[in-house]
Amino acid sequence: MANITKKVSWSSRADESGATGEGTPLLNGSEQPRHSRQDSLRGRPKEIPHNEKLLSLKFESLDYDNIENQLFLEEERRMSYMGFRCLEISRWVVCGLIGFLTGLIACFIDIAVEELAGFKYQVVKENIEKFTEVGGLSISLILWAVLNSAIVMIGAIIVAFFEPIAAGSGIPQIKCYLNGVKIPRVVRLKTLVVKVCGVICSVVGGLAVGKEGPMIHSGAVVAAGVSQGRSTSLKRDFKIFEYFRRDTEKRDFVSAGAAAGVSAAFGAPVGGVLFSLEEGASFWNQMLTWRIFFASMISTFTLNFFLSIYHNKTGDLSSPGLINFGRFESDSVAYNLYEIPLFIAMGAIGGLLGALFNVLNYWLTIFRIRYVHRPCLQVMEAMLVAAVTATVSFTMIYFSNDCQPLGPEHTEEYPLQLFCADGEYNSMATAFFNTPERSVRSLFHNQPDTYNPLTLGLFTLTYFFLACWTYGLAVSAGVFIPSLLIGAAWGRLFGRLLAAITSSGSIWADPGKYALIGAAAQLGGIVRMTLSLTVIMVEATGNVTYGLPIMLVLMTAKIVGDYFVEGLYDIHIKLQSVPFLHWEAPATSHWLTAREVMSSPVTCLNRIEKVGTIVDTLSNTSTNHNGFPVVVQVTGSDEPAKLCGLILRSQLIVLLKHKVFVELARSRLTQRKLQLKDFRDAYPRFPPIQSIHVSQDERECMMDLTEFMNATPYTVPQETSLPRVFKLFRALGLRHLVVVDDENRVVGLVTRKDLARYHLGKHGLEELQLAQT
Numbered sequence: 001m002a003n004i005t006k007k008v009s010w011s012s013r014a015d016e017s018g019a020t021g022e023g024t025p026l027l028n029g030s031e032q033p034r035h036s037r038q039d040s041l042r043g044r045p046k047e048i049p050h051n052e053k054l055l056s057l058k059f060e061s062l063d064y065d066n067i068e069n070q071l072f073l074e075e076e077r078r079m080s081y082m083g084f085r086c087l088e089i090s091r092w093v094v095c096g097l098i099g100f101l102t103g104l105i106a107c108f109i110d111i112a113v114e115e116l117a118g119f120k121y122q123v124v125k126e127n128i129e130k131f132t133e134v135g136g137l138s139i140s141l142i143l144w145a146v147l148n149s150a151i152v153m154i155g156a157i158i159v160a161f162f163e164p165i166a167a168g169s170g171i172p173q174i175k176c177y178l179n180g181v182k183i184p185r186v187v188r189l190k191t192l193v194v195k196v197c198g199v200i201c202s203v204v205g206g207l208a209v210g211k212e213g214p215m216i217h218s219g220a221v222v223a224a225g226v227s228q229g230r231s232t233s234l235k236r237d238f239k240i241f242e243y244f245r246r247d248t249e250k251r252d253f254v255s256a257g258a259a260a261g262v263s264a265a266f267g268a269p270v271g272g273v274l275f276s277l278e279e280g281a282s283f284w285n286q287m288l289t290w291r292i293f294f295a296s297m298i299s300t301f302t303l304n305f306f307l308s309i310y311h312n313k314t315g316d317l318s319s320p321g322l323i324n325f326g327r328f329e330s331d332s333v334a335y336n337l338y339e340i341p342l343f344i345a346m347g348a349i350g351g352l353l354g355a356l357f358n359v360l361n362y363w364l365t366i367f368r369i370r371y372v373h374r375p376c377l378q379v380m381e382a383m384l385v386a387a388v389t390a391t392v393s394f395t396m397i398y399f400s401n402d403c404q405p406l407g408p409e410h411t412e413e414y415p416l417q418l419f420c421a422d423g424e425y426n427s428m429a430t431a432f433f434n435t436p437e438r439s440v441r442s443l444f445h446n447q448p449d450t451y452n453p454l455t456l457g458l459f460t461l462t463y464f465f466l467a468c469w470t471y472g473l474a475v476s477a478g479v480f481i482p483s484l485l486i487g488a489a490w491g492r493l494f495g496r497l498l499a500a501i502t503s504s505g506s507i508w509a510d511p512g513k514y515a516l517i518g519a520a521a522q523l524g525g526i527v528r529m530t531l532s533l534t535v536i537m538v539e540a541t542g543n544v545t546y547g548l549p550i551m552l553v554l555m556t557a558k559i560v561g562d563y564f565v566e567g568l569y570d571i572h573i574k575l576q577s578v579p580f581l582h583w584e585a586p587a588t589s590h591w592l593t594a595r596e597v598m599s600s601p602v603t604c605l606n607r608i609e610k611v612g613t614i615v616d617t618l619s620n621t622s623t624n625h626n627g628f629p630v631v632v633q634v635t636g637s638d639e640p641a642k643l644c645g646l647i648l649r650s651q652l653i654v655l656l657k658h659k660v661f662v663e664l665a666r667s668r669l670t671q672r673k674l675q676l677k678d679f680r681d682a683y684p685r686f687p688p689i690q691s692i693h694v695s696q697d698e699r700e701c702m703m704d705l706t707e708f709m710n711a712t713p714y715t716v717p718q719e720t721s722l723p724r725v726f727k728l729f730r731a732l733g734l735r736h737l738v739v740v741d742d743e744n745r746v747v748g749l750v751t752r753k754d755l756a757r758y759h760l761g762k763h764g765l766e767e768l769q770l771a772q773t
Contacts, residue, residue: 054771056577060182061752062247064733070707071676099260099295102219103302106264116204145390148206149383155201156382160375160474163194169478170217172572187224189233198476208467213478216261223257245680256295263296271536272296278532328543347521347553351560354525360468378474393432400428402455431459436481443488443515456493483523491518520550524557528567579756585726586760592722598739598748604631612699618689627736629746630709642744645709650686661701715740
């Protein structure tokens with residue numbers, strides 16, 4: 001485990017991050033001798049040996065805390081009450097826009113998948129029917145496999161070659177972003193385009209994936225774009241919403257976008273709000289909740305409205321999200337007190353199966369990190385999975401003799417007859433020969449004796465491994481629907497077996513009811529969300545009766561699963577070595593103090609500093625710091641300098657770019673004063689220091705940082721305990737926390753990596769190594 005070295009594709013490509021091409025992996029044992037912090041900073045491996053005992057240094061934090069410098073305070077004081085009201089209104093407008101656009105994207109994905117998948121299944125179905133009579137079904141199999149591979153190949157090529165971060169569901173990345181970690185390229189326009197096209201290809205290509213997870217990522221990208229009032233990718237600035245160009249506002253809007261994505265995917269606006277609350281935002285206020293709910297509602301409404309036009313029922317707003325579980329009628333789904341223990345048992349089974357899924361996927365991901373890291377290999381693997389999925393599905397349908405009569409009210413979209421008698425169809429084909437959403441619905445609602453137990457058992461087994469193999473490929477794909485499908489299949493099997501065991505079982509053991517509980521258990525066992533998932537399931541079924549059983553099942557699945565391994569998203573976050581901060585500091589960390597966790601010595605700047613010094617400090621690649629405490633020397637005495645503020649790298653770069661030097665200000669009286677707008681226009685892609693030219697004469701000038709630095713940074717005494725530091729840092733969304741001694745002299749700086757290093761392992765508190773990538 002310790003010697004995995006290849007970089008993973010969450011970051012941008014190697015050459016962009018300054019590494020040279022495909023280096024040969026270094027193999028590093030994890031038992032490195034402990035150096036002091038300073039030595040280890042110098043002697044770190046350049047490649048990241050991938051294991052969970054490492055934290056990557058390539059991830060920066062977001063500045064969630066406002067920089068209260070003189071410019072900011074002057075602007076806020078100039079704003080009238082009406083100005084603040086207008087801002088509030090524009091926030092609502094942005095949220096409405098986010099909801100509307102997310103709904104439109106969901107609608108586009110849905111219609112594209114329906115049309116393309118319909119066309120593909122029609123072609124394959126006609127081919128199969130033609131060859132069933134004359135023999136030579138292998139041609140149908142080849143046609144199906146080739147169609148699948150070709151469609152998936154397009155999806156994998158755009159992801160692997162154009163935007164690797166669009167792979168997977170995007171939920172781990174958005175979770176990190178909302179936690180305050182800047183994941184490179186995660187909310188770019190290009191990522192959105194690749195994500196949408198990729199997810200259409202992977203669902204139409206018949207992979208064991210859903211289109212729901214990527215909707216959350218798409219919503220987040222839409223939010224990040226709309227709220228800035230410009231597109232940095234297209235180099236267009238619409239000159240609106242300029243006040244929102246900072247991390248504080250952007251991150252709040254991204255949480256609204258994620259909620260709108262959930263809401264469009266499941267038709268669950270409340271579930272969307274709770275998802276943002278549970279998975280994302282580290283810090284929450286009431287108005288934000290209300291705005292996010294508004295965005296979610298608008299997104300569901302937009303999706304409904306446009307789908308109703310597509311289905312020729314204009315104005316009928318009853319089809320909720322992309323996945324519609326169908327209505328569960330109250331009489332068929334009543335449950336009794338004695339069924340509660342059965343539901344809890346199903347929750348435990350879901351937890352176990354979920355843990356197994358996560359462990360298998362974990363080892364598979366490590367294998368991919370080691371060996372499948374070139375884009376061409378990733379595309380080939382995706383095509384292989386597509387072909388295997390088609391072959392397995394075909395084989396299962398071919399050898400299944402589970403024939404069911406086609407009733408007058410049959411709901412099958414593409415009933416395949418194969419070797420069944422006339423007027424009958426093959427029920428294994430309903431499960432495999434369909435988009436996953438439709439299969440879930442048929443498992444929930446078909447007549448009790450539609451599937452025989454063997455069909456269900458085989459389907460669960462094969463689909464479990466197919467879904468596990470598929471998650472983590474270089475295609476955009478969600479894990480929600482496959483999990484629901486696996487769970488619905490074994491849940492229905494459970495219901496059938498119960499009915500078989502008890503003589504009067506057919507009355508109470510309705511398989512559809514157990515399919516729903518099984519689906520909840522399996523999904524809870526894999527992703528380990530509790531609150532939001534309960535509400536999403538209740539909203540998607542449109543029946544509140546199930547609130548209690550679903551909640552019990554999800555709690556059981558989470559408790560059982562957590563005993564073995566973490567949730568799927570957390571595993572993927574860990575494998576990327578992201579400095580993710582959980583809600584609380586590790587339980588046993590009270591004996592650590594700020595002095596022991598902080599980074600020191602700190603690079604400080606004087607309040608009036610020489611330009612040359614600033615340029616050299618910023619250009620120094622060995623210490624890639626982003627925040628610098630500003631200190632002031634007491635004149636005439638030889639006491640050490642005291643803290644008077646904090647300034648960020650991005651601010652210094654803007655100051656150098658505009659050449660805000662003391663000497664120039666004196667000589668040129670007409671020089672325009674720098675305003676906050678100049679900082680906002682440079683956000684979010686500040687130019688690198690290498691691109692700023694400073695002449696030799698200018699290096700001798702002085703720069704006055706007084707009005708640009710944050711004069712009231714948060715500080716803690718060096719004796720503060722780690723949980724207290726953690727609470728302050730996490731709740732306020734800080735990026736730098738200055739540690740001072742009793743005379744207000746800077747002794748160290750606490751950043752996200754210093755806190756994320758400590759976590760509870762199997763042997764108590766463990767410290768992770770830091771590594772450069």
